[in-house]
Amino acid sequence: MISCPKCSEVGSIMKAGYVRNKQRYVCKDCNYFFTLSNPDQIAPIKNSRRHQTTIIDIARSTGVSNSTVSRALHGHADISPETRNAVLEMAAQLDYQPNQLAYNLVKSRTNTIGMIVPEFTNSFFPNIIIGAHELLTEAGYNLTIMQSNESYPIEVSNTKAMLANRIDGLLISLTQETNNYDHLKVFEKRGIPLVLFNRVCDYVSAPKVVVNDFEGSFLAVEHLILNGYERIAHLGGPLNLLVSRERLRGYRAAMEKYGKNIEENMVIQGMFSQQKARIYGKYLLDLESRPDAIFAVNDSSAIEIVLMALEKGIRIPDELGVVGFSDNPESAYIGPGLTTIRQPTHAIGKTSAQWVLQLIESEEEMILPNEKVLKTELIVRGSSKRNRS
């Protein structure tokens, strides 16, 4: 006979429908609804994943409490050498691996720095990663890398994922097409340190690590001028990126300083891509009055130009001087050797990482210079050393 779990009444129990395929009853006395639990139900299917030994397992096997185990494992005080040893032994025996997830949850920090780069097809960003990676691992931090693939939506979703994973700090280099920065302001609001590098923007009040694009660009163009080139073209990048604007500015400044006329039809701004480089390069080389030198915004564009020029039989550097930017590995090996501006990629990564760690470890909001500008270096190779005539 069924009795009410509440008033123990037996007589006034009635069926009252089904809930999840189980008979439901109601006690008319106390108006209490209930269903009967089936004790002989099949035990829930054991999770096929093997059980990972936890602190609790160690505690049980050693006969101490969880907290003691935790203290022993972390070399805390308040524990006798004997129990510590016993615990450590048992931990080794049970092949214990701490669960960082639980640790992170309770400490609400992950010891992980996130990094978002637009791409890593050429060696530029990988080298930055190496620099950051080195410093971070040494400091006991992990690094998770994501790639926005030069796409703004992916960048946004990447930042969301980083946020969800509760990284302790973020290093980010923006996309070509990013011009809304709300996804970065979230980090400010949350108090999560953020450092922009290389592809930065002015609309976020976060530290920025950049190279001296202006100066590098200036040096490159000055070098061309000093080598006797007169009519220098500039194949630039997209103007929403600061680097493109700075390199353009350096170009203009150098031209102006030496009193060279800038022919505006020889100043082109476009997206970074090999295809675009070929199109713009062809345009410049096919100009009725061809420039005698081209300063390109990056090495891959410069190399395209060199190759096209050689195909056309234009002699480099005599008939055409070419200078690139970044010093890609292949630039040293191409035909005459590409003159270029070397960026301290390693240092960019290292500096950014260092900065984000400083921000994390500084309790009070430190007042820091909000921009660090690293030096560039002119690498002179064959593509610009004209035989003075």
Next chain:
Amino acid sequence: MISCPKCSEVGSIMKAGYVRNKQRYVCKDCNYFFTLSNPDQIAPIKNSRRHQTTIIDIARSTGVSNSTVSRALHGHADISPETRNAVLEMAAQLDYQPNQLAYNLVKSRTNTIGMIVPEFTNSFFPNIIIGAHELLTEAGYNLTIMQSNESYPIEVSNTKAMLANRIDGLLISLTQETNNYDHLKVFEKRGIPLVLFNRVCDYVSAPKVVVNDFEGSFLAVEHLILNGYERIAHLGGPLNLLVSRERLRGYRAAMEKYGKNIEENMVIQGMFSQQKARIYGKYLLDLESRPDAIFAVNDSSAIEIVLMALEKGIRIPDELGVVGFSDNPESAYIGPGLTTIRQPTHAIGKTSAQWVLQLIESEEEMILPNEKVLKTELIVRGSSKRNRS
């Protein structure tokens, strides 16, 4: 006067030592020990980190329970459209970001794949990473990358960190110096899918993704022979790596097939490094009876040889044929262009990632072929196209 918090007695309170620098009392009546909490103590320093809005916040603000919020956020059933919308609205308003850590803890999976590479200074491993990254992000997984820096101890500590972070699967390429594999066997024991790629070993029963080094090597040497080279040297890698052994084997097989004599003083094995390459290269080029072709174990060695030969005035390819392995980006641009064997780096990454996901998603232990061999490709450039005389 101090009164017992339990029996409110005042007379029989006595000091009873210190606990963490705080006076401790005991009530002789009820034998109750206690310390006085200091209400005017400075409030515990507020964690400077701002409060992150949680599911509970949303629940409170919306007037529903946590479970309802959770269900609403995940589009579960058993929830009315109105409450769902209310919850979602409130979530947006409070700028809720889910805490992946808590999620991972309760689900005991992280949706993250770990990857350990020996280095990423040249483009080889970055390209593999790109391939894996692409596939994994598409499948909704994250990728955390670690670098062992060609050091066995670092590799071990990396695997430990991966384990602690409860990655769902691991992709690993071994160090030059790794010859103990216990740290990998832990993954087997734990049931965590593991895939080896490129630098693999035979002593772990895990899937392996490699390229056909033997065949590639054979093709390279055969190509040299078919171009009329006779006395072909081999500059090889360290023999504890399978790749080195396979490439050596391919070299020997091709030489044998075409009845060429192998002069053992022209077969050298050494570590991967630019310096070593220069030393061995100098040795080969300075030999009293110089080889007429060199097959190098990788492109960077081959390039060193090409550069040294050009310095010495040795004409390439007429006096010396050179073939490398890997198709580094700079190989296309160097002097005459370096003939080389292209490895499908992208595919290596993609295949490995695909495989690890298969292992994760297959409930029962699937029987899979435990090795996948990807094809290599001969890229013919100027350094080996001899003008037949």
Next chain:
DNA sequence: AACGTATCCGCAAACGTTACCGATACTTTT
């Protein structure tokens, strides 16, 4: 009236750790 069905929501137990606050048992001091 009695029973059945559907829909929606809340409770509370996990997940594995850490750390605060006590609580013992012992040693030392007065």
Next chain:
DNA sequence: AAAAGTATCGGTAACGTTTGCGGATACGTT
């Protein structure tokens, strides 16, 4: 010997989620 101090250990509440299951209401159906 009582009182005070010391050295270790345990209990337990967090951390933020998910989820199984029970409970409640509102109808619809015999």
